[in-house]
Amino acid sequence: MNFAVVWRNLPYLLQGLGVTLQTAALVILGGTVFGVALGVVRTSRIPLLRQVAFAYIEAIRGTPLLVVLFVVYFGLPPIIGYKFTAYQASVIGFILFIGAYIAEDYRSGLASVPRGQIEAGLASGLTVGQVLCCITLPQAIRRMIPTLFNQFVRLLKFTSVASVIGVTELTGAALAVNAREFQPLEIILTLAVSYFVVCYALSLVGRWLNTRYAIQT
Amino acid sequence: MAYQFDWSVLWQYRGTLLQGFFYTLGLSLIGLCGAIAVGVIVGAGGTSARRWLRAACGGYVEVCRNIPLLVHMYFWYLGLSALKLPSFWCAILALSIYSGAYVAEVVRAGIQSVPRGQEAAGLASGLTRRQTLLYIVYPQALRMVAPSMAGIFSQLIKDSSLASVISVAELTFQAGAIEGTTFRTFEAYIGISMAYLLIVTTISQTTLFMSHRRAADVGDRF
Numbered sequence: 001m002n003f004a005v006v007w008r009n010l011p012y013l014l015q016g017l018g019v020t021l022q023t024a025a026l027v028i029l030g031g032t033v034f035g036v037a038l039g040v041v042r043t044s045r046i047p048l049l050r051q052v053a054f055a056y057i058e059a060i061r062g063t064p065l066l067v068v069l070f071v072v073y074f075g076l077p078p079i080i081g082y083k084f085t086a087y088q089a090s091v092i093g094f095i096l097f098i099g100a101y102i103a104e105d106y107r108s109g110l111a112s113v114p115r116g117q118i119e120a121g122l123a124s125g126l127t128v129g130q131v132l133c134c135i136t137l138p139q140a141i142r143r144m145i146p147t148l149f150n151q152f153v154r155l156l157k158f159t160s161v162a163s164v165i166g167v168t169e170l171t172g173a174a175l176a177v178n179a180r181e182f183q184p185l186e187i188i189l190t191l192a193v194s195y196f197v198v199c200y201a202l203s204l205v206g207r208w209l210n211t212r213y214a215i216q217t
Numbered sequence: 218m219a220y221q222f223d224w225s226v227l228w229q230y231r232g233t234l235l236q237g238f239f240y241t242l243g244l245s246l247i248g249l250c251g252a253i254a255v256g257v258i259v260g261a262g263g264t265s266a267r268r269w270l271r272a273a274c275g276g277y278v279e280v281c282r283n284i285p286l287l288v289h290m291y292f293w294y295l296g297l298s299a300l301k302l303p304s305f306w307c308a309i310l311a312l313s314i315y316s317g318a319y320v321a322e323v324v325r326a327g328i329q330s331v332p333r334g335q336e337a338a339g340l341a342s343g344l345t346r347r348q349t350l351l352y353i354v355y356p357q358a359l360r361m362v363a364p365s366m367a368g369i370f371s372q373l374i375k376d377s378s379l380a381s382v383i384s385v386a387e388l389t390f391q392a393g394a395i396e397g398t399t400f401r402t403f404e405a406y407i408g409i410s411m412a413y414l415l416i417v418t419t420i421s422q423t424t425l426f427m428s429h430r431r432a433a434d435v436g437d438r439f
Contacts, residue, residue: 009358062371062414067406074396075403079220137431157285164287164382171287180293188296192284199283 001071002183004215006190009177015196016173023087023169031155032148034095035102042103043110053103060100063120065158069093073165090162095118099154105147122149142215149206160195161182172204218338226401227408230391237391238412244308244377244387245416249370251313256265256320260354263325274321281318286376289315308380316373322370327362328354363428372418388412 006013042053060068084092111131115138120129141148163172174191178184225235246304262274281289294304302310327381331354339349392405399405 001232031318051421059410062375062417064389066381066393067410067413070389070392071403071406071410075222075406077368079403124409157283160285160287161379168406171285175291184291184295184298186290188292192288192292195285195288196280196283200279203283 001185003110003186003190005177005181005183005186009181013173013190013194014168016170017198018172019087019167020156020159020169021198023091023094023159023162023167024152026091027090027155028152029096030058030091030095031098031102031151034099036106036137038099039106039110042109057100057103060097061104064163065093065161066095068097069165074095080199086162086166090159090165090167094155094158094204098147098151100152101151102148105144105151106140109144109147110136112143113139139215140215145206145210145214149209153203156199156202157195171206179216182213202216220313220403222404223401224404224408226399226404230395230399233391233395234388234408234412236389237386237409238357240305240387240390241326241386241412242416243384244305244312244380245374245420248312248316248373248377250367252320252373253312255317256324259317259321260324261350262330263321263413264328274325278321281315282322284315286311287379287382290379290383300434304380304383304385307383308385310379311344312373312380315377316369319369319372320329320366323362323365324358327353327358327367330361331357357392360428363424368422370424371417371421374420375413378413 036117038053041049042057044050044053069090072085072093073084077083107200116129117139121135122128126134159169160171162169163175166172168176171191174187178187182185259277260272262270265271265274265280273351290308292309333355335353336349339353340346344352348427377387380387381393384390389408392409394404396402418429
C-alpha cells in the first residue's frame with residue numbers, strides 16, 4: 001500500500017471535506033429549524049394541520065434518502081419549472097429528509113414535558129405561543145440532545161450520498177481521485193478514516209453537551 | 218404547472234419494477250440475517266466479563282457506525298476490487314457489517330436491561346453459565362429490544378437503495394433505468410417510494426407483532 005496518492009491529492013480531498021462540512025452545517029441548522037417547526041405542527045390542536053404533518057413524516061420516513069434526493073434533483077424541476085444545482089438539491093433534500101426524523105424526536109421530547117407545566121403556564125395567563133416557546137420548547141430541546149446528535153451524525157454520514165447526484169464533497173472528490181489514479185484501496189481507506197474522525201468528533205460533542213445541559217431526572 | 222403526469226409508465230414497466238422489487242427484498246432479507254448474526258455476536262461480546270473482548274466489540278461498533286454505508290459499499294466494491302466480489306454480495310457485506318453495529322448496540326443494551334438478579338438466580342439454581350444466558354437472560358433481552366430492532370430493520374431496507382450506486386439492479390436502480398428511457402422521473406421515483414413504504418411497514422409491523430405475541434406467551438405462563 002502506498003499512501004503517496006493521498007498526499008498528492010490532499011488539497012483536492014480537503015476541499016471535498018470542506019464541502020461535506022459546509023453541507024452538514026447548513027443542513028443541521030435548516031433541518032433542526034424545519035424539524036422542530038414540523039414537530040410543532042404535528043402536535044398542534046388543529047386536526048387538519050396535524051394530519052398533513054403526520055402524512056409528510058410517515059412518507060419521508062418510509063422513503064430512502066437516495067430517492068428523496070432523486071425526486072428533488074430530477075423529479076421536481078419539470079413540475080415547478082426551476083432547475084436546482086446539484087448542491088442546492090442535495091441541501092434541500094437533506095433538510096426535507098432529516099426534518100421528518102427530527103420532528104418525531106421533538107414529539108417524544110415534548111411528551112416528556114409534564115402536562116401540569118403546560119396547564120400551569122396557561123393558568124398563569126401565558127398565551128399558547130408563550131407556553132410553547134418559554135416552557136415546553138426549551139425543555140423538549142434539552143431532552144432531545146442525545147437523539148438530536150444521533151440524527152446529526154447520521155446526517156453527516158448521509159452527506160456522502162450527495163456524491164451520487166454529482167456533488168463533489170468528500171466522497172465525490174475521493175472517487176474522482178480514484179478515477180484518475182486508480183489506487184482504490186488506499187483512497188477508500190483514507191475516506192473511511194476521514195469520515196470516522198469527523199463523525200466521532202461530532203458524537204463526542206453531543207455527549208459533552210448532554211452531560212452539561214441535559215435535564216437530570 | 219404545465220407538467221402532465223403519466224402514471225401508466227409504472228404499469229408499462231411492471232416487469233422491470235417487479236424484478237427490482239425482488240432484488241430489494243433479497244438484499245434486505247439476506248442483509249437482515251447478516252446484520253442479526255453480526256449484531257448478536259458483537260452485542261453479546263460487548264457484555265462479556267473479559268475486558269479485551271468488550272473493548273474489541275465496542276471498537277467495532279464505533280468504527281462501523283461512524284463510516285457512511287456508501288463508503289462501506291465502495292470499500293468492498295472498489296477498495297477490494299482485486300477480489301472481484303459480485304456487486305450484490307458487496308452490498309450484502311456492507312449492509313451486514315454496517316447495520317450489524319447498530320444491532321449490536323441494541324442487543325448489548327437489551328442484555329444489560331435484564332435485572333442482574335435473574336442471572337444470579339439462574340446460577341444459584343444450578344444452571345451453568347451458558348444455560349443461564351441462553352434460557353434466562355437472552356430470551357428476556359430479545360423482547361426488550363424488539364421495538365428498536367423494528368426501527369433498525371426498516372432503516373436497513375431503505376439503506377439497501379444505496380446498492381444501486383454499485384450497480385445492483387434493485388428498485389432504485391430500475392427506477393433510474395425507467396427514468397432514462399421515459400423521462401418520467403417523478404412518477405418512477407414516487408412509484409418506488411410506495412414500494413419501499415410497503416416493505417418497510419410490513420417488516421416493522423411483523424417484528425412488533427411477533428414481539429407482542431412472545432410477550433403474551435410469557436404472560437400466560439405465570
